[in-house]
Amino acid sequence: MKAWPLLFLIPTALFAQDDLWDDNDWADEEEGTLWTGFLEAGLGTRFSEDPLVANRSTLEDTRWRIESEWQPSRYTVGLKIDAGYDGVENEWFADIRDLSVGFTAGENTDVSIGRQVQTWGTGDLLFLNDLFPKDFQSFFSGRDDEYLKAPGNAIRITHFSPGVNVDFVWTPEFEHDIYLTGERFSFFSPVAGGNVAPRFTALEPKSSFNNGEFALRLFRTIESSEYALYAYRGFFKQPGALTPTLQPTFAPMSAFGASLRKPAGPGLFNAEMSYYDSRDDRSGTNPLVPNSQLRLLAGFEWEARTNFTVGLQYYLEWTLDYDELLANSPNFEFEPDERRHLITNRLTWRAGMDKYTTSLFTFYSPSDSDFYLRPQFAYRHSDQWSLVVGGNLFGGDSDQTFFNQLQDASNAYLRFRYSY
C-alpha cells in the first residue's frame, strides 16, 4: 500500500489530450525512441481467511511498465521492464520481461537472443507442449493474463521454408514455473495430509549444458489447417519430485507431441497431444519422482452470437504405470486419479464498441469433482484509462484435488491502469 502515492507522480501533462489530428503525429514512427507502458494499481483480497497465510490480501501491486524498442542497423532490441511495490510480499521489485536482440540470419531465419516470453501450442489456458515458464502466483492472484507467461533467458531460432518451418528454443539455464511456495497461497501436501504454507524453495538442477532446456517445434499451415510437431528435453516445470533427503525438486522430463488447428463448421477446432517421458522413473516405481504421462486436448471455439464467443475444451491427464505408482506410494490415498479429466468453458461477451468485455472461464474436473471459475469484467474507458474487476474462485469435494486445494485462495480483485 505504501507505494500507491507513486501514482500521483504522473506528470499532469500526460493527461492533456493531444491534438488528435495534428499532422506531425504521422512522424511518430520514424522519429527517435518511443517510450510506452503503463502505471497500474491492483488490489485483491480473499473471501475468507486462510489459517495458514497471515495476509488476507492476495494482490497489492503498484507497478510501472516501461517499454521501448530500438533498431540499430539490422537488429531489433526490445525492452519491457516492470518495477514497483508488491504489498503482499512487502518488497520492491524490478522484473525484466523482455530484453532481447532480434535479427535475421540469412534470408529465412529469425534469431532472438535474450530474456523473452515464449508461447506455442493450441490450448486456451491449458498447456501441453508449451513448456515455457508460467507464473501461477500471478495467474491466481488476479494480475493481467499477460503475467501467466513468465519470461526466460533463451535463444530462439526460427527457420522458415516452403516445406516445414522449424522453431528451436534453447534455454541454457532451466527456467521453472513460478510455483506456489506457500507465501501467497497455501497448497496441499500429501506428506502432511493437508494444506501447508512452508515458504519453501525447490532445489534446482545444477547449471550445465545437459541441464538446459531444448524445445523444438516443426510447423506448417496447409489449406487453412495448422499442423505442428513438438519435442522437448528438460524438466517437469513444477517441483513435483523429492530428493532422497525429501527436498522438493524438478524431475528430468522429455516431451513429444503434436497439434492441429483448423476451421470446422462455424468455428475453430484444435487438438493436441503430448507424451511426457519421466526420464528418472520410466518404470513408474519411484515414489519420489512423477510418472510419465499422456496428455490429450480437444477444443472448439465459435461465435455463438454477434460479439459473444464460446470456447469448449476437453483435456485428459493420463498417468502411466499407475499400478506401479500405487504399489510404491507411501500415501496412495492422495495420489491423483489415473485419468484426470478436465472440461473448460470460456464465454466472452463484448459490448459498447469493445469498451466492455465480460468473460467467464470455467475449469471443471468431473474426475476430481473440483472447479475453478475466473469471472472478469474489463472496462476500457479511453486509450489511457482502463479498469478490470474479477475473481478467482476455487471449490470441490476433496482436500487434495488440484483446484480445491486452493479453496482458501478464492479471491476478488480490482485493477486500474493508466497507459502512456
Place this chain on the structure above:
Amino acid sequence: MKHRFKLVLAVAALVSASAQGEPLTNADEIVRQANLAAYYGGADGRSEVRMIISDAQDRQQRRQFTVLRRDIEDGGDQQFLVVFSQPSDVRGTVFLVDKHIDQDDDRWLYLPGLDLVKRISAGDKRTSFVGAHYFYEDVSGRRPTDDTHVITDTTDEHYVLTHVPVDSSTAEFSEYVTWIDRRSFLPMKIEYTNAAGKLYRRVEVLTVEEFDGYPTVTASRVSDLLTGGRTDMQFRYIKYDVGFPESVFTERSLRNPPRDWLERPAN
C-alpha cells in the same frame, strides 16, 4: 501478376472512357468494378491509417496502423497484414487475414504480451474493428455475391445502387444504398437501413487522391446515426505495386513484422 495488373489498367482506361459516354446499366458489373476500385488497386498496396473514434459525448480514442495487402487474384482471394503502432496498449499487435471468396476467411491475431498467435473464428464480420465504427468487413471488403444489386438511379456523377443481403441473417442491415462515382468507381457514400426501415449507419468518403494512377480514398468517416458516434479515418503513405512476396503474409510476420516492407515509401 504484372500482366494482370496491366490488363486491369487497360480495362480501367476503357471504363473511364466509357464513363464519359454511355452509363453502365448492369448492376452486377458496376458492383464488380466498384469492388475492384475500392479493394484491388494494383497487384498489392500499402497504406498507413489512423482512426479517431468519437462517441456521442465526443470522447475520443485513437488507433494507428499500417496495412499491407496482396492480391492473389483480382476480385478474388487476398491477404492483409495489419500492424498496430498506437495506442500503446495495442502497439505491436498484428492482424493477418487470408481472405477467401469461396470459404470463410482465415484470421490470426498476434498478442505480443503473451507471445500468442491467436486464431480468430470466422464468426460475424460485421462487428467493430478494434473498437471503431468500422467493421472487420469494411477492412477487407464484403463479397459482392453476398447481396443482390439493383440500380436505382444514375446521375451525372454517380451510380446509385440498392443492395439487399441474400441471407438476411448474415447482416444487421435490411438494405444499403451506395453512391458509386461513375469515373473512379469508388463508392463515395453508403447508407444502411435496418429492419425497422430506419437509416442508422453512414460511410462517407471525404477526400480522394490519385496514387500510382489509382484514385484512392485518403479520408473517410463512418457515422452511427443512432448513437451519434463516429470514426474518422485518414490514409497516408500510400503505394501500389510494391512487390510484396507471399512470405510477408505468414506467421513469420506476426512475431516479426517485416521491417523492410513496412518502411514508408520515399514519396
